[in-house]
Amino acid sequence: MNSCPIAISKDFIAKNLIKLSLQNTHKINLIWLELAGCSGNIISLLNADNPDINYFLTNMISLKYNNSLMAAEGEKAYRQFLETLDTEFILVIEGAVSTKAQGLYDVVAKYNGQYVTGMEAAKLAGERAKHILAVGTCAAYGGISAAAPNPSESVSVSAFLKRDIINVPGCPVHPDWIIGTIAHLLVFGVPELDQKNRPVIFYSINIHDACPRRSFFDQRVFAEKLGEPFCMFKLGCRGPVTNTDCPIRRWNDTDNWPIGDNTPCIGCAREGFPDLMEPFIRY
């Protein structure tokens, strides 16, 4: 078979490169555990393209447990979770760990007649996982689940597990950030992390510095209301205090993103979201 990668369309080059580097590696197991959150990160993962979800599941990892996608249900589903604990696996957690009432604010399963709380599941898997990824702002920092007055006493995964964790924040996380981080783990090992344990490749850029509307800020041309094509700093833009590559990467395979849609950044990938990022919009 002639498989010159350049001859194949540009879209697939990235896919093929990943394939080339992955072909000799054994597919590692992965548990995607949803805790107290909105399940928005798994939906965001389904929005991935090149590689898409089918490629991710077929060629990159072996997903063992995820309650949104798995065919099995009830005890049979949870048994797959337990069986995976004895293998080498990556643990992805989305959602915060809610600790109120011994964790009963978030019950993920019932096994042998006993409730399994999110806390217990996170502890069980968290102690044995080879790598842990806290995906989304709730898992990374507590996020909206821990918004004041924090009725469910939710905490971030790192505050709960107290071990090395890779934080991949964002509300939701961008599919490229999560798949990129996992690809890095698989092929090149643990990616370079910043002080907050975020992969430098995705979180080293300050939104304000890379913003296409930066020149409007420098020239002091400010939008007075939403829908204007100028700098939204005076409306409460959190770009200056938030680090992600949104201005360059954009969202959902479009060239659009919140600021491109004439609305301010609300700092959804930043520690302290939402309490410290409010008011989101102030005229």
Place this chain on the structure above:
Amino acid sequence: MAKITVNPITRISGFLEIEVTVENNRIIDAKSSGMLFRGFEKMLKGRPPLDAVYFTERICGICSTAHSLAATLALEYALDIEPNENARMIRDFVHGCEFLQNHIRHFYQYTLPDYIKGPNIHPLINNYSVDLRLPPDRNDKLVQHYLESTKYSRLAHEMLAELAGKAPHNHGIFIGGVTVKMDADKWIKVRSILDSILSFVKDVMLEDVYTIARYYPDYFLNGSGYGNLLSYGLYNTYKDREAFYVNPGIFKNGTISSFDENMITENIKYAWYEADQIENKPTDEVEIEADRYKEKAYSWVKAPRYNDVPFEVGPLARMWISGIYNNGISTMDRTIARVLEVIKIAEIMQELLKRVELKPSGQRKYSVPDQAEGKGLIDTTRGGLGHWIDIKNQKINHYEIITPTSWNLSPRDTKLQRGPVEEALFCAEIKDIENPVEIGRIVRSFDPCVSCATH
């Protein structure tokens, strides 16, 4: 007599437990319990009112657009703002994108593995399930479509992001309409994506749902429930028939009658909450405190009632009340109605796009009054969604959210009436107690979203 507990009910959004009691292979009692609570209504207290749009959408990752729209409507009511017609059409189009994404994902990724042996990829393949009736060649075809469908649900979110910034948790829906300036480039992009999704749904998805229906005819006979249907109305501000869908209305005892939102109450008798009043109207400022150890309570979902009666909401309710679908009310009818609704919605979206003009968004500066009350009731993917807001001193004083799945997954109320899903399970036949596949099939036909229902 045997007790069966299924927890987690997978392939839904959030955490749900279903407990049924079975005697002689019939369900004689059923309980549905929402298992996740975060407390959004408490969190919203004291926050800047305009933030409710971006805050409440984070209740749910799969239907965030619905919450941003309901919050926007409630704020528009409170601030007395009327969006211009063009912005309203774009906003309704964006809302439509969420329908397409949801329904396609729900049918292929969530419902289909109940009826077919899924793709040969762990954990999508169902190694356990019994009662899989499709012959291998048909099964393979549907598996192929399962994998193909991920492209189209993704594209639906791509349309949404093109007009509203990103998905999930969009930025573009805001009071006064939208923030995007529609231009020809965006217009033709969403137009072409919409056409491709519509042809996939018409050529592939529609056939797939009828394939399932042909091999599982007995599911037209179970999961009927009360047969009470409710809709808050959807795409009902347009006068011409092509862009119109359904007016608010209720269907009970064989007749359709008008809907009065003042009849809505929420009952917390069997939910894990304590308050001075057991039954509250959404506008009542009652302090509701969570109490996970409350006796006899068994769910985080409150029990919304209309005129003291439980009602089912969702695509079937809309299709039924609008008169487009009236084959029956059952597990399979719900699933078919959902697929038919995708076509209906996509056609309305095409009509909206024809009418949209290339104009700036028409956003203004809004000032929050010292005191105001607002409500936003609209039908969304899973049924009627209501947000009620009370503003005092320019802050949120009280916020109440009743989501579609609260209606469907409600627990019992003071009168011991079962919730619609509980009622749908009641009397259903379980062929094999070791493998009670019927439970998941019936429950998933309601497309439960527990993150929303408990919030």
Place this chain on the structure above:
Amino acid sequence: MNIHNNNFSCQLSHITYRLSYYTKVFFSTPNPWEKMYYVNLISNELFWLNSLTQQLWEYFTEPNNTIEEKQFTLTELAKYTGANGTPAYAAVNGIVYDVSLEETWGGGSHFGLIAGKDLTNQFKSCHQAEAILNNLPVVGVLI
């Protein structure tokens, strides 16, 4: 012209930056046409520099222009919240700073704090070094 304005020092630093850059290119290029082009650019910059100096001179020779500190009461300060086009002011240790264009103060709010207030305690609980205050334009004192 207001010499408290950031704009003045901003313009000055831009001119110096451009001057040094043009000079560098002037010496590094062998092409005479290019050299001429850059000489032209440099003389342009010198013209602007000259006019800035002129303005500064005029400002200080005016008899009424002494640097006078505006005094704010808490009620007066409360007007400057950054909302509805007002500037955003915040007081720390009795000095009122203009945070309107401070990058961490989008929309006159800063990690849950709103402008128009005396934020001395909040400042002390979050920032160790007071040096960051030196970068902020001073608009007056709190009385």
